[in-house]
Amino acid sequence: MRISKIGLSVALALGLSMSAQAADVEVLHYWTSGGEAKSVAExxxxxxxxxxxxKDFAVAGGGxxxxxTVLKSRVVSGNPPAAAQIKGPSIQEWGEEGVLANIDSVAKAEGWDALLPSVVSDVMKYNGEYVAVPVNVHRVNWMWANPEVFRKAGATVPTTWDEFFVAADKIKAAGMTAVxxxxxxxxxxxxxxxxxxxxGGAEFYxxxxxxxxxxxxxxxxxxKALNTFRKIKAYTDEGAPGRDWNLATAMVIKGEAGMQFMGDWAKGExxxxxxxxxxxxICAAAPGTSNAYTFNIDSFVMFDLDNKELEEGQNDLASTxxxxxxxxxxxxxxxxxxxxxxxSMSKFDDCAKxxxxxxxxxxxxKTLVPSMAHGMSTFSAVQGAISDAVTExxxxxxVTAEAAADKMVNAIAAAQ
Incomplete structure (x- = not known):
């Protein structure tokens, strides 16, 4: 992600005058689906x-x-948007480039430290000061289950991994896909x-x-975790390789499968x-994780612009x-x-509550932990290294579990 700071400073000197001419707050985001687009309009x-x-700057692509890619080209050319949808450790990477606006004055005036869990507010800060504002929290460690499948199989929705394999065996024996x-x-x-x-629990995680x-x-x-993970494969179907997540969710919806491990975006299906x-x-925490929570958070950063009118707009956007x-x-x-x-959660459904x-x-x-799989716990290169080792x-x-663990260690070291 490294941006040449010399090149950037020259580009900013040449380009900020362009963005200063416009009073509109330009917002780069990738919320283009139905529910997301409705929220952007609001x-x-x-x-x-x-x-x-x-000024809407929507770039399609859920991830x-x-x-x-578009944002980096805009920043290098000296014409960054006023705000951009960026999350996780990437916020720190942009902070290191010296291009983010400090919104600590808004945060202090509104008491953000008291409104957010520290593990969340820490992600929103660079050098101890707010540069980003969180929009939402996705829970990743969900298990979605079809109660009719469980009834047909005479199985009970599991709360531990030992119980999971008992239930999965029953579903498989009944002629259905367990996962x-x-x-x-x-x-x-x-x-x-x-x-x-x-x-392993939250501390080990x-x-x-x-x-x-x-x-x-x-x-x-x-x-043990690696071997448990691999054992799940025996309860999936032959069509699993390459299948999109929403098609897997559809299997649970239709009663073709008993369970799916997926974040709460699956609820939309x-x-x-x-x-x-x-x-x-049924929405339940993944086995053994009812007392813990892996989070994936969407957030916006504000870019440093030499325009007082836009600065006020950025602060009001963060507050909103x-x-x-x-x-x-x-x-x-x-x-x-x-x-x-x-x-208040009075308008939300039972899963959200x-x-x-x-x-x-x-x-x-202190069992609220950032999602590794969704780019919240570490930088993208490290995340990719872990993911590659896990998928292989x-x-x-x-490949033995011991070999996979060694590969993770070596891949992480090479990626850092």
Whole structure:
């Protein structure tokens, strides 16, 4: 991601005058799907009510890779947008480039430190000061289950990994697929991190995926997690390799499979199919993780612009994003929960209410951990190194758990 600081300073000197001419607050984002687009429209409306114009800069692509490519070219050319959707450790990378605006004055005036769990606010800061504002919280360590499949198989929804394999055996014996899975690296990593959290707990998870401790990664606990993860493959179907996540969710919706391990964006598929939580489907923490929470958070950073009028607009945008009104409407549309603590959940469904309760309790218990699979716990190069090792292990039975752990350690060292 390194941007030449000399080149950047020259480009900024030449280019900022262009962005200074416009009073509109230009916002780069990759929210282009139905519910997301509705939320963007609401954010635009709220900002305009504060007297600012909105210049929409939407770049399609759910993961944001295309948006980041466009953003880098804009910053290097000296014409950054006023705000951009950036998350996780990438915020720190941009902070190191010296191109982000400091929004600490807004944060202090509104008491953000008291409104956000420290593990969340820390991600939003660079050198101890706010440069980003969180929009939402996605819980990643969900297990989605079809109760009818469980009834037909005479199985019980599992709360531990031992119980999971008992239930999976019964579902398989009844002629159904126990686990709907999409064999793509990011989906492998999503399931794997839930296994690690369930087997090792939050403290171990932090040692392995946040601190990247080689001893933790090579430990018997990680070996057990790897072997547990691989064992899940026997309960998937032959069509799993390459399957998109939403098609795996559809298998659970249709009763073709019993369970799926996926973040709370999967809930949107159930909702779109007219299914009701508790009746048509069950949302439960992945086995062994009911007292912990892996989070994936969308957020916006503000870029340093030499324009006082735009600076006021940036501050009002940041304030609006964390306002109770926007936090509610956005997360109702997105399927996630508010990042802001102590917000009323009366309009949310039972899955979101459970997610919110667990978000708050895990932040108190210090079992709220950043998702490795979704770029919250470490830089993208390290995340990719871990994911590659995990996927190779999952798909190649000749690779032992010990060898996979060693490869993770070596790959992480090479990527740092």
């Amino acid at each position: 954010l635009k409306k709220m900002l305009e009510e504060k007297g600012h114009g909105w 944001g890779e295309s948006a980041m 709907a899975h999409g064999g793509q690296p990011w989906q492998d990593a999503t399931t794997f991190e839930s296994v690690v959290l369930g087997v 932090n040692q392995a995926f946040v601190k990247l401790d080689p001893e933790a990664i090579k430990s018997p606990t990680m070996i 159930f909702t779109a199919a007219g299914k009701k939580p508790g009746a048509d489907y 994003i964390l306002s109770p009104e926007f936090q509610e409407v956005f997360n109702l549309n997105k399927g996630s929960v508010p990042a802001r603590l102590n917000l 459970l997610s919110s309760v667990d978000f708050v309790s895990s932040s108190i218990d 292990f999952y798909n190649n039975d000749s």
